[in-house]
Every structure is written in C-alpha cells, then in structure tokens.
Amino acid sequence: MGLADRMIRLLWAVGGEEVAERVLRAHWRVLPSDDPAGRALRGRLVEALSLESPGLADRIRQAVLADEVSLLDDAERAAPSRAAVLAIVRALPVGSSS
Template identity: 75%
Template sequence: MGLADRMIRLLWAVGGEDVAARVLRAHWRLLPTDDPAGRALRSRLVDALRAEAPGRDAEIREAVLVDELALLEPAERARPSRATILGIVRALS
C-alpha cells in the first residue's frame, strides 16, 4: 500500500470523508528525504486530525497502530523484535 493510501485510510478511519479531504488539502506536504515511511507526514496529519476531531484520541491511536503494522514486513509482523515493539509504542504516544 502506498503512502497516500495509508494516510487517506488513517484520516478516513477517524474523521470520515469530509475531515480526511479537509486535512489532506491543508496539510499534505512533500516528504522529507530522510523519512521514506512517511512518519513525519503522519505526525503532521495526526496533529491536524486531533484539532479536527477532538475527543477521538483512542480512534486516532488505533489508526496510527494500523498504519505502523502496515509498515512491517510479514516476518516482522509474525515475530516482532523488541525494537519494533518499542517503536510502535513511541508512535502511539
């Protein structure tokens, strides 16, 4: 799944079509070259999503978790390392 699809899925899961379209239009930017997984972009979109959908933090964290899991290779998903788990926990905070 591509980055754009991942970010649309993340925003849609929490805010629906209207919120997703509004947040993407306002906050989509080119990725920094040192962030090929798009975590910096995701962070920016999550901040905007928190402003658009206050009180939905649990849903936002769940959407971030789904996105983090989508980044894992199948072998890593089946048996994640301690570093992988800590990275996911950091992404959720």
C-alpha cells in the same frame, strides 16, 4: 500500499471522507528525504486531526497503530522484535479520551 493510500486510510478511519479530504488538502506536504515511511507527514496529519477532532483520541491512536503495523514485513508481523514493538509504541500519539 503507498504512502498516500496509507494516509487516506488513516484519516478516513478516524473522521470519514469529509474530514480526510479537508485535512489532507490543508496539511499534505512534500516528504523529507530522510523519512521514507512518512512518519513526519503522518505526525502533521495526526496533529491536525487531533485539533479538529479532540474527542477521537482513541480512534486516532488505533489508526496510527494500524498504520505502523502495515509498515512491518510478514516476518516482523508474525514475531515482532523488541525494537519493532518499541518503535510502534513511540509512534503512538500521547493521551486518550478514556
């Protein structure tokens, strides 16, 4: 799955079509060359989404988790290394609504 598809899926899962379109139009930027997985872009989009929808922190975290898991290959998904788990935990936005 391409980066654009991943970001659309992430935003759609949290806020639906209208929010996804608005946030993408306002915050899509060219990726830094040292960020091929798009985590910097995702961080900007998640920040904008968090500001727009502060009550949806848990849904945002779930969407980021799903995106991180989608970056793992089949072997890592079946038996994630400690490093992979730590990377996923570090990628999750801080805080929740509960």
